[in-house]
Structures are given as C-alpha cells and as structure tokens.
Amino acid sequence: MFLRLLFVLLSALNIAVGAWLLLGQPYARGGNPTDSGVTELRLLSELPVAAGTTGMPAAGSSVAGASPAISYSCLALGPFSTPQDLRNARQALTAQVTRMRSRQEQTSLTSGWWVYLPAAASRAQALEQARQLGAHNLNDYFVVSSGDQPNTISLGVFKDPANARNRRDQVVAAGFPARMSERSESVPEYWLDLVVPDGSRFDWRSRISASGIGSHSTGCF
Known part of the structure; x- marks a missing residue:
C-alpha cells in the first residue's frame, strides 16, 4: 500500500515538473516571437558594428558623399x-559675388607745383626782393603776408611740372634762390571689396563703366 502511494506521488511530481518546463518558459519552446511577415525589432546595441567604424562621426568631420568644400578669392x-x-x-x-563691402580712404592728390623764393627775415626784406625781381623783368609774383609762410614770394603755381621747372630756372638764372615744390591735398577715394567663388569666371570689367578702376588681391572678410 505504501509503495503504491509513493509511486502515485512520484508520477504526479513528474507530471508537474514537465508541465512547468513546457508551459512556464515560453521562449524555451523555440519559434519566432513575432507574427509572420513583420520585421523583427532589434535594439541598436544588438546591431553588428561594421569593421573600421567606431560609432558616431566626430564633430566637424566630413560626411561621406558630401559635396567638396568651395574655395574663394x-x-x-x-x-x-x-x-x-x-x-x-x-x-x-x-548677383556675381558671395559677399561685398564698401570703404572710404583718404589719399593725397597732387594739385600743382609751386615756384617761390624762401621767406625773408622780415616784411621789409621781402618787399625789397620783390622790387629786385621787377628790376630784372621778372613779373607775376606775390608777397605772402599771412598763413604759415609769411614773407615768402610766390612765383606761380603750375599744373605741369615742366612749366614749373622752366619758371624756377628763369628766376635762378637772374640770381635769385628760387625753389620748386609739389603741392597736394587730401581727397577721399572709394573702394569695393569682394568675395568671389573660385572657378566662377568672374569678369567685373564688363559690368563697370567707371574709368580708372583697377583690382588687386585683399584680405578676406
């Protein structure tokens, strides 16, 4: 009687263990957990890493397939x-450039050539020199009485430096220490700075009508 009861208990225990192994672990049965025809979802960490790659590209690095960098002049x-x-x-x-900017600069422009006698020590001496010029038939002079060069005798201002030299030589030949100097004034001039893509066949000459315009390389901005 005891042996029969022990046999029944062992049989029941085996059935219970078998049922637990069969029903309590669903992934142990094998098969696909997804429905037929549906792509299986996988975590990024489960994907295989291609040889030679280390994950995300570094900031600022080039991306494969991107267009090459454009250079500028x-x-x-x-x-x-x-x-x-x-x-x-x-x-x-x-429409022809990438960027542009305007700027103004001051430049010195020749306004003429001045022929003169250096300033005398006094107004009286300057007037005496002027009288002597007249005695040598050297006219067209002016005694400067004010400004930064008083008592200077002006012998004329000439646009052409050759005419100024002739006047100076004439007065020197008469025995006077005539001198010649360039006179200039500060005037504004205007510039246009451009940034142009290389290889764009940029031709500014065909589009600008102003005369006397040139070009040279400059720093980019």
Whole structure:
C-alpha cells in the first residue's frame, strides 16, 4: 500500500515538473516571437558594428558623399571717384559675388607745383626782393603776408611740372634762390571689396563703366 502511494506521488511530481518546463518558459519552446511577415525589432546595441567604424562621426568631420568644400578669392576694386560710382558698381556686381563691402580712404592728390623764393627775415626784406625781381623783368609774383609762410614770394603755381621747372630756372638764372615744390591735398577715394567663388569666371570689367578702376588681391572678410 505504501509503495503504491509513493509511486502515485512520484508520477504526479513528474507530471508537474514537465508541465512547468513546457508551459512556464515560453521562449524555451523555440519559434519566432513575432507574427509572420513583420520585421523583427532589434535594439541598436544588438546591431553588428561594421569593421573600421567606431560609432558616431566626430564633430566637424566630413560626411561621406558630401559635396567638396568651395574655395574663394578676395579682391578690391577701385578707386571710385564718387559715392555714386561706387553704388553703381555694387548694383552691377551683387548677383556675381558671395559677399561685398564698401570703404572710404583718404589719399593725397597732387594739385600743382609751386615756384617761390624762401621767406625773408622780415616784411621789409621781402618787399625789397620783390622790387629786385621787377628790376630784372621778372613779373607775376606775390608777397605772402599771412598763413604759415609769411614773407615768402610766390612765383606761380603750375599744373605741369615742366612749366614749373622752366619758371624756377628763369628766376635762378637772374640770381635769385628760387625753389620748386609739389603741392597736394587730401581727397577721399572709394573702394569695393569682394568675395568671389573660385572657378566662377568672374569678369567685373564688363559690368563697370567707371574709368580708372583697377583690382588687386585683399584680405578676406
């Protein structure tokens, strides 16, 4: 009787263990946990890493398949004589360049050549020199009485340096220490700086009508 009861208990225990192994662990049965025809979802960490890669690309690095970098040239056009000439150039070139900027500079411009006698020690001496000039038939002079060179005798201002030299030599030949110097004034000039893509066949000369305009390389901005 005891042996029969022990046999029944062992049989029941085996059945219970078998049921637990069969029903309590669903993934042990094998098969696909997804429905037929549906792509299996996988975590990124489960995907295989391709040889030679280390994950995300570093910041600032080139991306495969991206277009090559574009290079640029920078040049300055000018000088333009008036602000209107500068504005006309900007309008004519806007569609042809990447960036542009205008700037104004001061330049020294020759206004003529001055022939003169150096300043005398006094007003009386300057007037005496003027009288002697007249005695040698050297006219067209002026005694400077004010400004930064008083008692200087002006013998004329000439646009052509050759004419100024002739006047100086004439007075020197008469025995007077005539001198010649260039006179200049500060005037504004206007420039246009451009940034142009290389290889764009940029031709500014065909679009600008102002005369006396040239170009040279400049720093990019």
